[in-house]
Amino acid sequence: MNKDLLIEQFQRSGQGQVFAFYDTLDVAAQQQLLAEAAEIDLAEVRRLNETLLGHGAASIDLEDLTPAPYERLPINGGDAEAWAEATAAGEAALRAGRVAAFTVAGGQGTRLGYDGPKGTFPVTPVKQKPLFQVFAEKIIAAGRRYGRPLHWFIMTSHQNHAATEAFFVEHGYFGMAKEQVHFFRQGRMPAVGFDGKILLESPGHIAMSPDGHGGSLRALDRSGALDLMEREGIDILSYFQVDNPLVRCIDPAFIGWHVVRGSEMSSKMVPKAYAGEKVGHFCEQRGQLVVVEYSDLPKARQEETDANGGLRFNAGSIAIHILDRDFIRRMARGTGDASLGFHRADKKIPTVAADGSPLKPERPNGVKFEMFVFDALPFAKNPVVIETDRRDDFSPVKNAEGNDSPQTCRDDQLRQFARWAKAAGATLQTDDTGLPTVTFEVSPLFGDDAVSFAASWKKLSPPPEISAGLYLE
Ligand code: UTP
Numbered sequence: 335m336n337k338d339l340l341i342e343q344f345q346r347s348g349q350g351q352v353f354a355f356y357d358t359l360d361v362a363a364q365q366q367l368l369a370e371a372a373e374i375d376l377a378e379v380r381r382l383n384e385t386l387l388g389h390g391a392a393s394i395d396l397e398d399l400t401p402a403p404y405e406r407l408p409i410n411g412g413d414a415e416a417w418a419e420a421t422a423a424g425e426a427a428l429r430a431g432r433v434a435a436f437t438v439a440g441g442q443g444t445r446l447g448y449d450g451p452k453g454t455f456p457v458t459p460v461k462q463k464p465l466f467q468v469f470a471e472k473i474i475a476a477g478r479r480y481g482r483p484l485h486w487f488i489m490t491s492h493q494n495h496a497a498t499e500a501f502f503v504e505h506g507y508f509g510m511a512k513e514q515v516h517f518f519r520q521g522r523m524p525a526v527g528f529d530g531k532i533l534l535e536s537p538g539h540i541a542m543s544p545d546g547h548g549g550s551l552r553a554l555d556r557s558g559a560l561d562l563m564e565r566e567g568i569d570i571l572s573y574f575q576v577d578n579p580l581v582r583c584i585d586p587a588f589i590g591w592h593v594v595r596g597s598e599m600s601s602k603m604v605p606k607a608y609a610g611e612k613v614g615h616f617c618e619q620r621g622q623l624v625v626v627e628y629s630d631l632p633k634a635r636q637e638e639t640d641a642n643g644g645l646r647f648n649a650g651s652i653a654i655h656i657l658d659r660d661f662i663r664r665m666a667r668g669t670g671d672a673s674l675g676f677h678r679a680d681k682k683i684p685t686v687a688a689d690g691s692p693l694k695p696e697r698p699n700g701v702k703f704e705m706f707v708f709d710a711l712p713f714a715k716n717p718v719v720i721e722t723d724r725r726d727d728f729s730p731v732k733n734a735e736g737n738d739s740p741q742t743c744r745d746d747q748l749r750q751f752a753r754w755a756k757a758a759g760a761t762l763q764t765d766d767t768g769l770p771t772v773t774f775e776v777s778p779l780f781g782d783d784a785v786s787f788a789a790s791w792k793k794l795s796p797p798p799e800i801s802a803g804l805y806l807e
Contacts, residue, residue, distance in 0.1 A: 340371055347376045348531070355537035355690050363538040370540045374524050374532070382703050383530035386678040394630045395619070401640075401647050402616035402623055404603050404719035405591060412721065417587060424590030427570060428480035434568045435473050435484055435583050436554075436657075438707070439498065439576035440491035440520040440544045445733050446577075451494040453576045454501050457731060459744045460775035460805050465731075466501065468579040470508035471778035475786070476584035484584065485568060487516045487559050491544040495519050518557030520549040523676075525683045527700045533683055537690045541683050541700075547575070547653075548674045548705025555666035563659050571662070573655040573707070578730040580746060581654060582722075582783070589656060591718050598661035599714035601625075603649040604724040609637045613650035614708060616719050623717045625651050625708035649719065651708060652728040658714075665710050672713040676703040725750060726783070745769055751776045754787035755800055762800040774804040781806070 341353050352371055356364060406412035427433055443452040453469075456462035463471075470486070477483035490498045499517050502508070507515055524532045525541040535541040545552075550573075554560050563569065570589060574581045582588070592600040603616055610633070614625040628636070631647065638646040665672055680698040687693050711717050722728075729746035732738040745767075752770040755762055763771040781787025790806070791797060798804060 337368055340368060343376060344371060347380060349376065349379070352532050352534065352540060354534070355686075358690070359538045367538050367540070370542060373522065373542070374540070379524065379526065379530075379532065382676055382678075383526065386676065386703070387526070387528065387530050387701065394626070396626070396630070396632070396635075398620050399617045399624075399626065399635075399647075400619075402618045402649055402719055404616065404649055404721055407721045407723065410721065420590030420594050421587045422590065423593045424586030424588065425480065427589055427593055428476065428484075428584065428586060429482060431482040431567055433484060433570045433572060433584065433589055434563060434566075435469070435486045436489070436550075436571045436573045437469060437486070437576050438489045438520075438547045438550050438573070440489050440494070440549070441547070441576070442491070442493070442544065443577075446731060447734050451490070451498045451501065452731075453488075453498065455731065455740075457579050457740065457743060457747075458775055459748055459773050460803055464501075465576055465579055466498075467505070467508045468778065469574075469581075469583055470510050472583040472782050474509055475778050475782045479786075483511065483514055485514050485516065485563075485566065486510065487518070487554070487571070489520050489550050489553055490517055491520055492522055492542070493544075516559060516562065518553055518559055520553040521545045521556075523703045525681070525700050525702050527685075533685045533700055535684060535686075536692070537686060541685060543702050544704075546677070546704025546706055548707045548709055550707060551662050551666045551674065551705075551710065554662050560659055560663055560666075569659040571657040571659065573657055575653050575730065577732060578653075578728060579743065580725075580727055580729040580750065582727055585722075585727075588654075588720060588722075591720050592656040592658075595716050595718045597656070597714065597716045597718045598658040599711055600656040600718045600720070601708070601711065602652055602654040602722045602727060603719050604652055604722060604728060605648045606645055606650040607724075609633075609645055611650060613652065615647045616649035616651055617647065619712075622712040623714070623719070624712050625706075652722075652724070653708075654722075654727065655707065657710075661710075661714060665713060674705040674707075674709045676705055678702070679704060725753070747775075748773065754781060754784045755791070757784050758788040758791040760791065760797065760800050770800070772800060772802040772804075774800055774802070775806070777805070777807040779807060 408414040439453045453466040454464045457465050473484050522542040523545045533541040612628045614627050640646045678701045681702050682695045683700040685693050729743045730738050731743045749768040752764050780790045
């Protein structure tokens with residue numbers, strides 16, 4: 335685009351400050367700044383400023399909320415026959431090559447404070463495998479089991495794209511065929527001050543950040559990933575986050591529920607551990623499935639109980655979904671009125687002072703705009719929510735210490751390995767939380783659930799002693 339025209343558009347939109355230092359930059363830096371500015375949809379920024387920053391900013395609609403129905407696990411009273419039917423349907427879809435894995439890995443991971451793409455973070459107890467390797471091996475295991483190697487789509491950000499790809503090259507794609515692994519970048523949004531003015535991160539750079547995991551729908555379309563899926567006969571995408579090594583990346587029962595119900599988007603829930611647990615809540619609202627974030631559901635409602643004394647809104651979202659390819663396309667293109675809205679997040683955004691010197695704010699000084707993938711649920715036909723056992727699906731690494739940290743995640747992996755080993759007849763000591771007294775590790779290629787573990791274990795003769803440092807592969 336013409337440089338003068340672009341600058342003029344920004345000025346007319348009241349965003350001329352973006353070019354405040356333009357004349358002080360060298361030619362290359364000027365080009366860079368212009369390219370960043372050209373990425374910005376000014377009309378969208380104006381709309382977001384009006385709807386999310388203005389005095390009349392829309393508040394969250396909490397009218398008519400009821401708990402969403404979900405499919406209980408058979409051990410909790412669910413219909414065992416229906417689960418078996420779903421599992422068979424999921425296995426058939428996998429054998430037919432209809433399924434691919436999808437990891438959203440474009441986040442900034444600020445809470446963990448780790449230098450590098452989060453997927454490269456070492457997470458397993460003995461081998462210190464990075465998160466990406468754990469997923470790769472689970473995906474390989476599923477491919478072997480169903481006789482169809484799976485494709486894996488990985489969404490990165492501008493910030494971590496090159497480092498992520500380089501990491502896979504360096505590690506030989508962790509045993510996957512390189513043609514099966516596809517990286518693409520998500521979109522970005524400019525950050526604005528509380529006055530709606532786009533912020534500069536430095537004199538030559540706009541403060542841009544990833545557009546949220548909901549940006550994955552647009553990015554899947556724009557990057558050609560959906561076309562590739564179509565060419566390969568893939569119509570089911572198994573979505574999970576980069577920070578959760580416990581996730582069953584490929585779960586036939588989950589896939590099967592999605593298929594049997596003719597669902598466009600399906601989700602897993604866990605019963606909340608306690609009223610104030612920081613997870614989204616699956617709810618129904620005027621006939622639609624919605625997720626209401628913990629920060630949006632008033633405390634009194636979080637604590638409401640049902641006739642049995644349990645939490646009324648007990649269905650916690652753990653960010654595991656199945657998405658239908660054509661549904662993603664519809665959402666990405668905003669056909670009809672189906673499109674994701676943005677949320678605002680108030681953040682400390684490094685920026686520049688009037689003289690161009692760096693400013694590191696100590697409290698939030700502006701807003702980032704993000705889309706959330708679960709906002710697609712109300713637009714999905716026949717959405718289905720199924721229950722899962724948290725111990726076998728969810729232990730994210732979010733924080734450097736405390737809850738959801740490398741330590742809690744490592745312990746949860748160990749508890750899972752110990753459960754599988756005990757169920758297969760191995761002897762080992764655990765404490766009363768199920769944590770084994772020795773640190774050992776199971777490769778997903780040895781076993782990725784109790785059944786596959788038991789099958790591999792049976793083949794070992796004699797079976798090894800479960801001792802410190804044991805690695806079963
Ligand atoms: P989080 O909500 O944990 O955000 O992302 P984050 O940016 O990774 O971490 P913090 O909040 O800065 O500490 C949940 C999942 O969504 C992905 C993340 O990579 C993670 O897998 N995500 C998040 C994206 O892919 N893009 C985004 O823009 C945001």
